[in-house]
Amino acid sequence: MTNKEKIDGLLSDISELEGLVSGIREMEICPLAFFSQTFDLAYKIIRDLHILEGLQIDVFQRQMEEYQRVLEATLLLQETSRADALESAAAIQELLAEPPAVKAAPAASPEEKPLISLNEALEKKKLSDFRKAFSLNDRFYFRKELFGGDEAKMNKVITDLNDIHSYEASLDYLNEKQNWDTENTTVAAFLKLLEKRFR
Numbered sequence: 668m669t670n671k672e673k674i675d676g677l678l679s680d681i682s683e684l685e686g687l688v689s690g691i692r693e694m695e696i697c698p699l700a701f702f703s704q705t706f707d708l709a710y711k712i713i714r715d716l717h718i719l720e721g722l723q724i725d726v727f728q729r730q731m732e733e734y735q736r737v738l739e740a741t742l743l744l745q746e747t748s749r750a751d752a753l754e755s756a757a758a759i760q761e762l763l764a765e766p767p768a769v770k771a772a773p774a775a776s777p778e779e780k781p782l783i784s785l786n787e788a789l790e791k792k793k794l795s796d797f798r799k800a801f802s803l804n805d806r807f808y809f810r811k812e813l814f815g816g817d818e819a820k821m822n823k824v825i826t827d828l829n830d831i832h833s834y835e836a837s838l839d840y841l842n843e844k845q846n847w848d849t850e851n852t853t854v855a856a857f858l859k860l861l862e863k864r865f866r
Contacts, residue, residue: 713804797829834865
């Protein structure tokens with residue numbers, strides 16, 4: 668699906684949300700179905716925006732890698748002597764004409780840290796404080812599905828989890844305080860975010 672199609676889908680969902688909200692403008696009391704429909708639609712819009720953002724970050728990362736290749740080639744050209752300039756220019760043009768071959772990354776030795784992508788670096792930084800691990804749509808979704816819409820209850824659990832320093836201890840806390848069904852997909856999504864904090 669192209670960016671244009673994704674954006675067209677978003678505009679369609681936003682128009683539908685606008686129609687739902689406009690439909691209750693003159694009503695004294697909103698029907699209960701209105702809230703469920705609008706919350707679901709708003710969640711879908713936020714989720715799709717989050718996906719679009721991730722795709723844009725990937726494009727930006729590829730552009731940065733291309734700029735880095737050009738910069739490295741330019742520096743290589745500057746370092747060569749005048750006598751080797753023509754030969755080096757031909758080699759550089761070949762280098763720029765062919766994208767680098769994708770090689771399997773060798774296993775990192777214990778002393779050597781593997782390179783990580785910009786997305787991974789940002790994600791790890793966010794997850795060092797568990798309170799910042801949630802996007803706006805995550806907070807809305809988890810509050811509704813796991814905490815019965817109770818913001819204070821959700822904030823207390825997240826704050827408590829932020830003070831726990833191991834994944835296993837966090838699971839023990841959740842089993843004791845929440846007694847969630849770990850087979851539930853929403854619980855699994857919450858636990859996946861929690862696991863990323865420690866691994």
